Amino acid sequence: MRWFLFCYWYEPDAPSDPVGLVRLWSLARQLVERGDSVTVLPPRYRSSLLQRGFSTARIPLLPWPLLRPISYAVFSSIVALVRACRSKPDVVYYRWMDSPHPLLFARLVGAQCVCEVNGDPVPDWSETDRTGKRRFRHWLASFALSRCDRVVVLTEGLRDLVVRRYRVATERVAVLPSGTDTGLFIPQEAVVCRRRIGLGLDRDYIGFVGSFYRYQGLQCLLEAMVIIRRTIPSVHLLLVGDGEAAQELKQQAGRLALNPCITWAGRIPYQEVPTWIGAMTLCVAPFRGDRGETSPVKIFDYLACGKPVIASAIPSVTGTFFQETGVALVPPDDPAALAQAVLGLLNDPERQSHMAAQGRRFVEQGYSWTDLTNRLKEWLATRQVPIQHAHPRVL
Secondary structure: OOEEEEEEOOOOOOOOOOOEEEHHHHHHHHHHHHHOOOEEEEEEOOOOOOOOOOOEEEOOOOOOOOHHHHHHHHHHHHHHHHHHHHHHOOEEEEEEEOOOOOHHHHHOOOOOOEEEEEEOOOOOOOOOOOOOOHHHHHHHHHHHOHHHEEEEEHHHHHHHHHHHHHHOHHHHHHHEEOOOOOOOOOOOHHHHHHHOOOOOOOOOOOEEEEOOOOEEEEEEEEHHHHHHHHHHHOOOOEOOOOOOOOHHHHHHHHHHOOOOEEEEEEEOOHHHHHHHHHHEEEEOOOOOOOOOOOOOHHHHHHOOOOEEEEEEEEHHHHHHOOOOOOEEEOOOOOHHHHOOOOOOOOHHHHHHHHHHHHHHHHHHOOOHHHHHHHHHHHHOOOOOOOOOOOOHHHO
């Protein structure tokens, strides 16, 4: 089977090195390992230049914000058409973007079209604030998603959303959550990892890995650290990543006098992330209550590394994780509750070990990229009823 993967992604704070395409890179590698042919058409970002193991057609972008997505749509369509003349794809797979060009391309070359939705396609849509732009984006998402052969979503909540709001037939939607590379993310000795990256050995580390967006709840984590240090002054916060809220977080840390107990690691190469997680005593995912639907890769990575995890009990997290999966759930946006959970776990090494074993076992039993790719291929192999539209000539 031959696949074309379209994957536009833009982070306003880091246009030269976005970090949101890990799932697509992993899917491409897994498909190749199964004997499929894969061509990925990512923007010409630094992360795309580092990928190996599959064919990559790197798409140049015009640097201006308005023209950036338009240039990706135009140039990726041209490149895909040229490549399709040599070898036509069987499947066109794309992560949702505000452009239907992957769907139009799939129809033109006669390929099956699969769209992955990892969040509300129009997250700022509001029944009381219907601007023209939002109405158009909503119409565009409904037009495209309802005409895709299949739609992949990351959570049960997203499945309900695309069926209800974007008129996608239920039988065309499958839930395939995030996962992890269980060969790369493995349990390691904390002392060895700390020595490797130059951290002190005589303290506990609370760790976070991810982009610094406001919905990640890092403001709440900093407030919780103030409470935690009153009981355990030696505890240290290890923050791996960067993003639009970084400066705001550093200013908050300064006001709270926390800078001496925080290591700001910045963005690091993906292959080095397991070592940083390995250095942590426990890991956190303190999402805000208004985060919306998500299936966070970070929690799967934490668990695969054999680390106990504390996460916010938002619906899309509680739908997948619970105590028996190595994850302790706390109310979102509650620094006191987060601090209490951290302190309880730091003071209970036996529970830490038990949760670590549970978490690793959990991801091994169905949340590796291998398992998820197998499920995707099996689903695509099933026959679907043809899509019927009132005006079939449109698509």
